[in-house]
Amino acid sequence: MAERYGIAIDIGTSGLRAQSIDLADKRVIATAITLRHPLPGANVMDHLHFAIDVGQDFAHGLIIRALNQLLAKIAIDLRKVERVAVCGNPIQLSLFQNMEIRDLAYAGDRAKAKLGVENVRRDACVIKAGSLGLSLNPEADVYVPPAVKHEIGADALAMMYETDFLKTEGIAMVTDYGTNAEMALKVGDDIFTGSAAAGPAIEGQHIKKGMLAAPGAISDVELIPGTAHWRTFALDDHMITNTSDSIDPLTGDVVAPGAVRVKGITGTGVIALVSTGLDTGLMRPGKMLTPQKVVRLQGGIIFDEEDLVEVGKTIAAFTAGHITLATECGISLKEIRSMYMSGASGTYMSSPKAARIGLVPGTVQRTVQAGNTSLAMARDLVRNPELLDVLQSTANSIRARHIMFANSKVFENAFAVELGVWTQGMSFEGEDKMLKHFGLEPRPPLNRNIEVIKLVQRDIQDLGAEGLTVVEDIGIDLIGEPEGCIGDARCVKACPEDAICVGKAGELWRVVIASDKCMGTACRRCERACKLRVLRLEKLRIAEDG
Secondary structure, X not given: OOOOEEEEEEEOOOOEEEEEEEOOOOOEEEEEEEOOOOOOOOOHHHHXXXXXXXXXXXHHHHHHHHHHHHHOOOOOOHHHEEEEEEEEOHHXXXXXXXXXXXXXXXXXXXXXXXXXXOOOOOOOEEEEHHHOOXXXXXXXXXXXXXXXXXXXXXXXXXXXXXXXXXXXXXXXXXXXXXXXXXXXXXXXXXXXXXEOOOOHHHHOOOOOOEOOOOOOEEEEEEEOOOOOOEEEEEEOOOOOEEEEEEEOOOOOOEEEOOOOOOOEEOHHHHHHHHHHHHHHOOEEOOEEOOOOOEEEOHHHOEEEHHHHHHHHHHHHHHHHHHHHHXXXXXXXXXXXXXXXXXXXXXXXXXXXXXXXXXXOOOOOOEEEEEEOHHHHHHHHHHHOOOHHHHHHHHHHHOEEEEOOHHHOHHHHHHHHHHHHHHHHOOOHHHHHHXXXXXXXXXXXXXXXXXXXXXXXXXXXXXXXXXXXXXXXOOOOEEEEOOOOOOOOOHHHHHOOOOOEEEEEEOOEEXXXXXXXXXXXXXXXXXXXXXXXXXXXXHHOEEHHHO
């Protein structure tokens, strides 16, 4: 029997995922993931602005180049691929297809009309792989699922469709715990959606010893009863949470070794660390209370006050988003009975610990953790391409209203209050007073007995017989010789991601920035550090262009 293959792809904001599938027996063969996105930036708006600044063709090329690196690692003959399915948010899918993105860059119809930008319909479609530049059979069909509405993308459809969210009785919420913080609230037959740039801390980035969900990442922390010691849990080579070392959080000393050696801490580990730190009195919002202002984990992994403030920004965005959806549709947070949690962080996160700090509304009675629903929907499409019509019909039938958080006074006020808590150390009592001041609901009481339902044990449930490959270097070098540069390396010292270096190129000083490490237009610390103001990101070029 001739070999026939399919490929499922999820283009996430912080990384890419791909799986090869045998079309004869529908089994997954292999999985490959990246630990970063090839475009500079920590959220979709960074990627969008980068594409507008440097050109959409350039941004599209970077994504296709990274995908081709990934596809080379999924253990199949790419010439025998018959179909591919790709899922992601509207910005990522638009960049992948190299289609109009400016309608996603501006909020409000008036602003778009002034600029001559019209909203683009993002319906289900099938494209030939050769037209996209993918390094596989050029005649393979590439299936792209539909958006629900302009701002409500295929990834949002996936987190509704791949769970029973759309069928559930009562009031329910679904949230993708990623840097883009997509969320939806179901009240009867109506669905309210929104998204916030929550920042990269939810996935372990912008944290000094942070990393994405990958083997060796600490994914959970808990207090050992009757002691002052903490037990850590980390992802093993199969991406399953397993016991790691028990440690003294003040010294980092290992008091009992565990099964998994650690490399860093992922976003769910950070959430658990903050929750445990609050419960044990080692920290309070925005402040470390340990003698040296740090918590120490094994292997030299530390978590300090800067990290706490960084994760506080993420907590503030999610909490404010939940408050906004509930307020805009006229319900109380206390009425939300079920929370569906998707994405890698939503899979490995302890939902009771997430509720402790506000990432899950406190009175929720049950949480359902569903894994990477975006990749799951792509995988279902590869196995059954007729599903594309079903998904389009489902998208058309959803009565949805998108709340633009950027234009919402409710979100503005709620976010300001939550930032006051998590970055300025406002007490929870002060939080309640300020929320009431803005006419918003105070923090609901905490349910300590949440029913936790895990549909999967890892965010990608089936890695395939060939297992998982992690592709680390997916970016390119952006280079430039800024006129007047004196080579003082102030930009190098200012970069929090070690993404930049400076060296001589003949008589000129050359700046080189790794695109996948650079935090993009939302950062620009290198530009601000330049004493002569001659460094400009948009003037850099691809290194291979000379």
